[in-house]
Amino acid sequence: MRSVWVMALAVLAAGCGEREPSAAEQQRMDDADVAAVKAAQEAPPVPVTPDKILYPDIERYDLFGAGCNFAPEGSMAAIVLAQPARGFMKIDGEMETFAPDAGSGDLPLGAKGKYTAGAWSFTLDLASEEGEQDGIETVNFPARFVLKNDRDQIVYQANGIAQCGS
Template structure:
């Protein structure tokens, strides 16, 4: 924290010194200082730790249906389910429901690339250049990434892995 404060102080000093040059714009300088102060006043983001969505969770919460599921690299644990009408993530042993951003990229099986919730948003991407690998009769797997953002847009979870889409 002390190093961060020193770095912000040095950056603020550099901005102020830059204002000493001829032709400086006082309004821009003030905006730069305000931005640095706002960053300094913002507490660090609380990182999220999504938990495995088990088959029991799927049964108990009726999460059945076509869509895509994200599993991080070197794991088969599904951490996020993306469906046409909802996205699901498990945090602190409870399933959190997110709403799809229907204006975002459409993924296979009527899933979407972005989902929004009260406390965070999810962004699920697949490598469009990669050919999906058939992994079952109705399932295709793609390389992909899951990113969760807090309400201030800060990344609070980010992993690459596999996105399996099917019915």
């Protein structure tokens, strides 16, 4: 009988040492739990392979103008056109028009570093070093391109060359 009382007192004493979390601690734990549930529910990004923008596309959609275009490593064809007033990509055979983000960094010839469209956004980051002159009106820069979906997930990224000119 004595051992039963000793056990009961030991269990009660063990429970006395735990304190309730403060309201701020509880809020942090709740926020972490909610974030974990949301992360588990978010679908993984669906990869995108941008189509090449060819000269017939430039003529058809009147994409002429100064700015920068981006071609991924191993390709000479542009997949992105970044101009001062708009940006363009061809995704799943459809030409997408992007608006420049006025708060993003400036690229040569008035192009911007970030552009957004309804379901997409992209960033074009030129290497800080000087580009190489390529012809009379163009300069080639090492560059990094990232395309994100409307959930801010990366769906395509590549290193390559940004050719800026008019």
